[in-house]
Amino acid sequence: MPRLTRLTPDTAVGSSRDLLGDLVARHGEIGDMVSTMAHSPAVLGGYLQLSRAMGRAKLDRRISERISIAVQAQQGCGLCLDAHVTAARALGVDEEEIERAHAGTSTEPAIAAIIALALQVYRDPTSITDEQIDALREHGYSDRAIADVVGIVALNILTGAFNLLAGLTPETVTGA
Structure with missing residues (x-):
């Protein structure tokens, strides 16, 4: 059983609401990890930025x-x-x-x-x-x-x- 609840653009607050709303608009569904990270806008924002940055990594x-x-x-x-x-x-x-x-x-x-x-x-x-x-x-x-x-x-x-x-x-x- 998950220890933290999933959030949606409707249940998230502040910048997490905006981040989730943008992700849903661009990708449709979002995964459990991302929707759960929305409890912390800092963690969710940091994850999204690092994930995007590492998409440009030089390694194959x-x-x-x-x-x-x-x-x-x-x-x-x-x-x-x-x-x-x-x-x-x-x-x-x-x-x-x-x-x-x-x-x-x-x-x-x-x-x-x-x-x-x-x-x-x-x-x-x-x-x-x-x-x-x-x-x-x-x-x-x-x-x-x-x-x-x-x-x-x-x-x-x-x-x-x-x-x-x-x-x-x-x-x-x-x-x-």
Whole structure:
């Protein structure tokens, strides 16, 4: 059972009402996470801005989805994990690579290295070394792509932590 109620443009107040109204007007339906985030205009607005910004990330989406899978496997948000696995499949990531992402790796050394960095950003960013960043550059990652990893991890921490706090799971969302 969800711990927080879903809001609609009719039940939300202040800037959350405006944000939800705009989202409904543009997209029709909105998901449980977004409608529940509307309890905090700051959280909802921050999520929407970060989500839009990360849509412009330099990393290939097939890589960023594997990063998201690795982070969510650690964080424990089943709702996010399911969403990122579904997105990875839609992008053509095969089941073997999805399972490797669950374990925080890849058969491709360059992807394994960027996933490892993401997990360090999540768990222990003080342990990141100059040599590690140099190795990522040798794999062909630009400074922008390397920096984007922080944003991808931050977005996953925000959504996963919010869903866990709100009690949103694959079993409790609308239509599940």
